[in-house]
Amino acid sequence: MAKIRGSIVVDIERCKGCEVCMVSCPTGTIAMAKEVNHKGYFYAFPANPDLCIGCANCAIVCPDGVITVYKTKI
Amino acid sequence: MSQATGIKEIIKPENLVYKKTKVMTGKVLSYCPGCGHGTTHRILAEVIDEEGLQSETIGVSPVGCSVLLYEFLDIDWQEAAHGRAPALATAIKRLLPEKFVFTYQGDGDLAAIGTAETIHACNRGENIMIIFINNGIYGMTGGQMAPTTLPGMKSSTSPYGRDVKMMGNPLKMTDIVATLPGTYYVTRQSVHTPANVKKAKKAIRKAVQYQKLNRGTCFIEIVSNCPSGWKMTPVESNKWMEANMFPYYPLGDLKVPAEENPQKQTNPEKND
Ligand SMILES: Cc1ncc(C[n+]2csc(CCOP(=O)(O)OP(=O)(O)O)c2C)c(N)n1
Ligand code: SF4
Ligand code: SF4
Ligand code: SF4
Ligand SMILES: [Mg+2]
Numbered sequence: 001m002a003k004i005r006g007s008i009v010v011d012i013e014r015c016k017g018c019e020v021c022m023v024s025c026p027t028g029t030i031a032m033a034k035e036v037n038h039k040g041y042f043y044a045f046p047a048n049p050d051l052c053i054g055c056a057n058c059a060i061v062c063p064d065g066v067i068t069v070y071k072t073k074i
Numbered sequence: 075m076s077q078a079t080g081i082k083e084i085i086k087p088e089n090l091v092y093k094k095t096k097v098m099t100g101k102v103l104s105y106c107p108g109c110g111h112g113t114t115h116r117i118l119a120e121v122i123d124e125e126g127l128q129s130e131t132i133g134v135s136p137v138g139c140s141v142l143l144y145e146f147l148d149i150d151w152q153e154a155a156h157g158r159a160p161a162l163a164t165a166i167k168r169l170l171p172e173k174f175v176f177t178y179q180g181d182g183d184l185a186a187i188g189t190a191e192t193i194h195a196c197n198r199g200e201n202i203m204i205i206f207i208n209n210g211i212y213g214m215t216g217g218q219m220a221p222t223t224l225p226g227m228k229s230s231t232s233p234y235g236r237d238v239k240m241m242g243n244p245l246k247m248t249d250i251v252a253t254l255p256g257t258y259y260v261t262r263q264s265v266h267t268p269a270n271v272k273k274a275k276k277a278i279r280k281a282v283q284y285q286k287l288n289r290g291t292c293f294i295e296i297v298s299n300c301p302s303g304w305k306m307t308p309v310e311s312n313k314w315m316e317a318n319m320f321p322y323y324p325l326g327d328l329k330v331p332a333e334e335n336p337q338k339q340t341n342p343e344k345n346d
Contacts, residue, residue, distance in 0.1 A: 006091075007084040018108030018301075018308040024268050041107065049081055056092040057268040063112035063308075064103055069092040070084045 002073040006054020008046050011066040017041030021058035021067060027051040030058060095123040099148045104139070108308020110298030111140050111207060113265040117275040118178070118205065119147050125282050131174045132166050134159040138180035139214040140207065157188020160195035163202045174285055176203035181222040182212040185247045189221075192247060199256025199290035203281040206247065206293065209300040210319060217303030221245040224322055229303070244322060248295040252328035258290035260329040264297045266312040270325075284331065297323045 008029070015037060021044050022030045031047035044067075046052060054071025094100075097119035103112045122131050128149055135143040137156035144151035154162045159177035167175040184192050184206050195202065211229055212218040219229040219236060222244050226235040236244075252260040259281055263274035274296060281292035297319050299311040306314060 005080065005084055007081050007089075009085065014102055016107035020108050020266075020308055020312070023309055054084075054089075054091055059092040060117075060271045061113065061266070061268050063105065063107075063109055063116075065094045065098060065112065065116045067092070068090070068094070070086065070089040071091045072084050072086075072089040074080070074083070 004053050004071065005074045006052035006069060006071045007049060008052060008054075008058060008070075009068045010044050010046070011068075012043040012045065013037050013039070014064055014066045015041060015043040016064055017043055018063060019044070021062050024057045024061045026055065026057060027053055095120045097123040097128055097148055099146055101145050103146060104142050106300075106302045108299065108301050108311065109139070109213075110209070110265050110296065113271060114178075114205065114207060114274070114296050114298070115140075115143065115146050117265065117271060118176075118278055121275060121278045121282055122147070122149060122174075125279070127174050127282065130172070131176070132170065134163045134166070134175070134177040136177070136179040136183040137214075138183045138207075138212070140178060140180060141214070143178055157183050157186070158191055159183070159188065160191040160200065160202070160204060163204075164195055164198070164200045167200060167202050171201070171288075174203075174282060175201075176205060176281075178205045179207070180213065181206070181208045181210065181220045181247075182214075182218075185221045185245050189245075189247075193251065193254070195256075196251040196291045196293060197254045197256045199254075199258070201285055201288050201290065203278075203285060203292045203294065205278070206295045207298050208247075208295055208319075208323065209298045209303070210244075211300050211303040213300045213303045217300070217305075222247075224318055227318070246323070248293060248323075248328060251291070251293050256290050257293055257329060258287075258331055259284055259292040259327075261293075261327045262295040262297060262323060262325050264315070264320075264325055266299065266315060289331070295323070297325065 029052040059067035301311040
């Protein structure tokens with residue numbers, strides 16, 4: 001059966017670590033990194049990429065617009 | 075299929091569902107982490123892009139944290155003196171009526187120093203869109219009390235909380251302008267959750283389309299956060315906003331065009 005699979009790309013150097021995407025993700029795909037980017041922010045990343053459904057919630061709520069979203073049926 | 079191949083298969087141009095609009099210049103936003111200014115800029119840029127208005131739009135940017143807005147949206151701009159954006163937008167729209175003209179203003183800008191310009195532009199029914207970012211504080215200058223600061227809310231100039239006996243009550247500018255015959259569409263939205271972002275974007279799109287009808291001022295308040303001024307994390311600030319700002323500034327339409335929905339003009343219905 002076809003399964004919806006999504007994937008996000010976070011521009012980690014421009015992420016400000018606000019966590020707004022993380023709390024808006026319905027599937028728990030996103031977590032904050034344990035290391036910082038060059039600005040000193042704990043950036044967001046897809047810690048559980050297999051869970052992503054490509055709903056784009058994270059991207060549309062990101063104040064800095066640094067998330068790109070892909071979706072397909074596998 | 076291994077996880078790595080799985081993701082490579084997904085990240086392909088034909089599977090793209092969301093990317094930043096070309097109307098955003100790509101410059102790094104000057105805002106604090108989690109600030110609603112950035113989200114509002116982006117949905118505004120998306121509507122301008124989707125409506126094909128990039129070369130037909132003139133924005134008027136304010137004084138406040140969003141003073142550099144002209145750096146972030148790739149459209150034509152005029153920077154206004156503090157609070158004067160609606161007056162400038164009036165001139166621009168009257169001289170260039172074919173252009174889509176809007177202002178973008180904070181609460182210090184629109185509801186304090188610019189109160190007169192706001193009310194008179196709305197009262198004249200200038201055919202412009204006003205976007206009003208209400209975070210209840212002067213964010214840029216260090217979190218001072220604004221006319222919109224909530225009763226009891228702490229700010230750098232009301233460290234014990236706003237005492238309404240001494241400092242007056244918060245000014246509900248959106249409610250005021252909704253009573254003026256010059257306004258055509260007046261709504262209050264937020265951008266702190268995906269669902270709210272979608273609604274706010276819809277409201278901006280309506281205002282853009284209404285401007286073509288030349289029926290008056292469209293006024294969109296975005297109740298927003300100021301994590302730095304409120305001294306909270308972004309996620310905490312959004313929760314605080316829901317619990318404290320929304321009861322005082324309830325989300326929803328305050329005035330919708332009579333021809334679109336005859337009941338709603340006299341009996342405004344909240345959309346939340
Ligand atoms: C004529 C004038 N008076 C005062 C100031 C100082 N000032 C700069 S921004 C600002 C208030 C900004 O608050 P707001 O409009 O709410 O924007 P925010 O930063 O909260 O988005 C003030 C009083 C100024 N720049 N010019
Ligand atoms: S696209 Fe949806 S499921 Fe995937 S990370 Fe973003 S919010 Fe989560
Ligand atoms: S919402 Fe955007 S800026 Fe904030 S943590 Fe997520 S990716 Fe980073
Ligand atoms: S001071 Fe407040 S309004 Fe200004 S950028 Fe920071 S969080 Fe946003
Ligand atoms: Mg403000």
